[in-house]
Amino acid sequence: MKKIINLCLLLMLGQLGINGAHATCKDAQVPGEGEARGSGCRERPALQVMACEPEWGALAKEIGGDDVVVYTATTGLQDPHRIEARPSLIAQVRRANMLVCTGADLEAGWLPLLLRQAGNPRVQPGAPGYFEAASFVTKLEIPTRLDRSEGDVHAAGNPHIQTDPRNIAQVAEALSKRLGEVDPAHAAAYQSRHAAFSAKWNTAMQRWEKRAAPLKGVAIVVQHRGFPYLSNWLGLREIATLESKPGIEPSSSHLSAVLAQLQRQPAKMVIHAAYQGDRASAWLASRTSIPVVELPFTVGGTPEAQDLFSLFDDTVQRLLKAVQDTGSGQ
Amino acid sequence: MKHHFGRSRHPASRGTSASMRVAVMGMIAAALSLPAVAQGSMIGSSANAFNPAISLILSGTYTHLSQDPAAYSLSGFALGDAASPGQRGFGISPSELHLSSNIDPDLYAAMALIINPDNTVSLEEAYFQTTGLGNGFTLKGGRFFSGIGMINQKHPHAWDFIDEPLAYRTFLNFQYGDEGLQVRWVAPTETFIELGGEALRGSGFVAGGNEKNGIGAHSLFAHIGGDAGVSQSWRVGGALLNAAPRGRESGAIGAGLPDTFSGDSRLWTADFIWKWAPNGNPGIKNAVIQGEYFWREDDGLMSGAVSGITGDYHARQSGGYLQGVYQFMPRWRAGLRYDVLATHELNDASGALADPNYKPSRVGVILEFAKSQFSRFRLQYNADQSQPGGVDHQVYAQYQLSLGAHGGHQF
Missing domain, CATH: 3.40.50.1980 (Nitrogenase molybdenum iron protein domain)
Structure with missing residues (x-):
């Protein structure tokens, strides 16, 4: 046993020697870390x-x-x-x-x-x-009340x-x-x-603002409070959140309350970020017939969102498609 | 206000614990109210704006043990005073109070106070750590958990099972903390490579009773880690702790009849951890498999308290555990752990230790429900065959709450 651990330590040191020398070469070239160049580093x-x-x-x-x-x-x-x-x-x-x-x-x-x-x-x-x-x-x-009971x-x-x-x-x-x-x-x-x-x-x-003009004033439901800046930019109205508190998994009682609210005050779509599971959104959609919209949220969230430009192209595109699918008017 | 530090258990007076409580509550209230005061855009100048981050871990356990914990011993193993499966019935676990803060642009410091269920206070950790040394170096000094092993550096509330692995109970007397200096260096490579060493006082178990000028115990450790694709990550490590105990106590310490060991003690540890989470997103599903293996060599003299004989003592003993924890849906985790200890060689002329021809082992299962990131409820069952003479059926039910500032846990 002891020998095995010894061997492992030796191997680790060995690898270190190789990588260490390589890294020193890289480090020497980093701006602000000295001007040493050459010595085989091209x-x-x-x-x-x-x-x-x-x-x-x-x-x-x-x-x-x-x-x-x-x-x-x-x-x-x-x-x-x-x-x-x-x-x-x-x-x-x-x-x-x-x-x-x-x-x-x-x-x-x-x-x-x-x-x-x-x-x-x-x-x-x-x-x-x-x-x-x-x-x-x-x-x-910015919360006015800072307490973990708020999630x-x-x-x-x-x-x-x-x-x-x-x-x-x-x-x-x-x-x-x-x-x-x-x-x-x-x-x-x-x-x-x-x-x-x-x-x-x-x-x-x-271009995005022009295309997204039909989204102004559209009522939406969000799964996590991840989109206040998007809503603020496009004039979307967030009327309900599926997580009763941020970071707390949606509970069935809260979902029922949201469902009841939507019967009085309908929404056009329920949106969630690609990194989140769509369980809660899909549940709501199955009971209200409003579409679930998965938004990339960041670069790489969807196959279309390859860089910052396509991130917003795709976001606007997905929101518009949901509005068109549910017809016009509120 | 009088505090009791260290691992000794003094009964605290009522007054002490009450004033302690008030002070603690006051500190927490101050920390929690800070952001409300600073509400708005920028933090204004106020006297408490520089308070350290404060977090409190509260925990309670219900324990059912089919065998009497007072008679707990592992035949052939010299155990320290904290080696026990716990106390029967309802009880609270030690409450952990953590304070931490940057001191200046180059230093960070942290403290962990343990308020024990018997109203005594012990200082679990109190250390400074550099952030400004550069070139991958970090220096830590004070009292801290050693970098040997894997879960040894983590606070017990971050462990995946309610009780400690048998190897930790046996070889480290629960967990190895000591006073001294630690140097770590992270290599500038894409693969995580970390080397470290410690110069320690040698007061914790394994060392134990080794107070002298110079270095009482020292350790060396190394870790390598990385990712395998986006869904898997891993780390392996190895360490050596070298100690020269002088009068290390074991056996019937509580009864005032400790056996004592003096000589050399070397502990080798090897560990690995592998984590899986689909897309690197552990929130919904994830799995963790980890294991540790310890090998200890003791050479010296043992004095048996009961036998009254002091004689040569040579022991080669090992132990380890393998465990897997699976989060099968959000908030729910289930785990399985297997523990084993073995004596490979034991010459004990003092007759202090019982028959070593028994191989202790234990199997444990755990189910955990996390209401949020800040609370969890756990139920664990062990079929404990660490003592000869039948299975000890052990059931633990525990709540664990995290109050105040609480960052993430180490890998």
Whole structure:
């Protein structure tokens, strides 16, 4: 037994030697970490960015281009509230020059654990390498009553800011500045990429808003309170939530109450994010004949949502289809 | 206010526990009211805005044991004072009070106070940890749970079963915490590789009674981990704890008749954990399989309290467990665990230990319902054959509540 453990320790050390040498070569090229280059390292210097959610990974790629290497910690099919503080994520935080996360306590269950174990001061809260998107937008649903009897509420307000493209625009501007601060050698490149992105984004926003005009005032039911920013942007009216409290699985008594409410006050659709199971939404749909709309919620949530632009193309498309299917009028 | 720290069990006066309670309630109230005060967009300047994060774990257990826990012993194993299947009937588990905060841009500190059911207080952890060293290094100092094993670093409320694995009960006297320094280094690789070492006082069991200048016990550990696709992740680890106990107490400690061991004690540990969650989304379904294996070598002198003989003592003993926990639907989990201990070699000239020709084992099943992320209710059954002379049927029913700030758990 003892010999086996000894052998394992030796093997671990062996692997370390190989990887360690390789990594030193990479580290030497990271901007702001010394200018040592050459010595067999021919890769282009690139800033290691770890994005907590896919939307920020996509945004970092838009603005960072070839000057960054982006690792996205979660996929569009994962619940960003509940991520395991996995060893692979600790290793990524260890390597990162910059973290791009939502903040507003969305990652409270896992990011602090990663940060404490990674031994990387470049990305600790307070360092320039720690970027919280939610601190650059106006947040909705800031609770006036903070108590766990209200479920999994976020003290700083609703953190799902990425469903409003106007928020993306604000975060993009802040991110381009921050990238320039962390990696001054490429500040101009970040700025010019941001200018190009911003122009394209504004055009796209006009297009989405024009297309989504029929959605204004449409009554909807949401499964989780994940869409206040989307509703705010498009003028959707959220009249009921299937989770009685945020983060608490919908109970049958609460669902019955929602059903009764919908008989008095009908809704056009029930929406849920792709990462959530559609059990509760499907149950409601089977009893009311209103359609269930699965929204991508973030990049990669649906096959169509490949980047930030197609994320909103697809979101608007899916909402419009539901309204057309149920006919016009309210 | 007088507090009782350490593992010794002093009966606390009523006044002490009452004033303690008031102070604790006050701290919690302050923490919970903080965000309400700071309600609005930005946190204003207020004296309590820099309070540490406070969390409290409350838990209670109903225990049914078919064999008398007072007579619990494992033949051939020198057990510490905390080795027990628990007390019969209703009871509360130790309440855990955690406080933690960043100290400055480079330091973090945390404390875990345990308020025992007998109204004594023990300081489970109190340490600082660096966040600003860089290059993957982290230094921790104070009193903390050692990095050996896997669940050893986790607080008991984060364990998947209500009671500890037999290997922990036997070789670590429940869990190994000590005072000293720990250095960890994470490699800058895509695969998670972590190496660590500890220089310790040597006051916890395994070491035990080893108070001297210099280092009383030291450990080395290594972990490797990663993902296999988006749905699976894993970690394996190995460690060595080297201690030189001087008068390590075992046996009838409560009765004032402890056997004592002095010599060298080396504990080797190997562990693995594998987690599965469809699409990496553990909320609906997930599974965890983990196991740990311990090997201990004791060489020295044992003094038997009853026999009155001090003589050569050499032991080669091992133990481990394998367990699987499956979340089959949201909020519901079921688990199965198998425990085993073995004595490979035992020369005990003192006659302190009973016949080692018995291989203790235990099978446990557990069902868990989590009302939310902050409360869980568990029911566990063990068929415990850790003692010769029939199966001890053990039933535990437990509630566990988490109040206040509570981050996630380690992998």
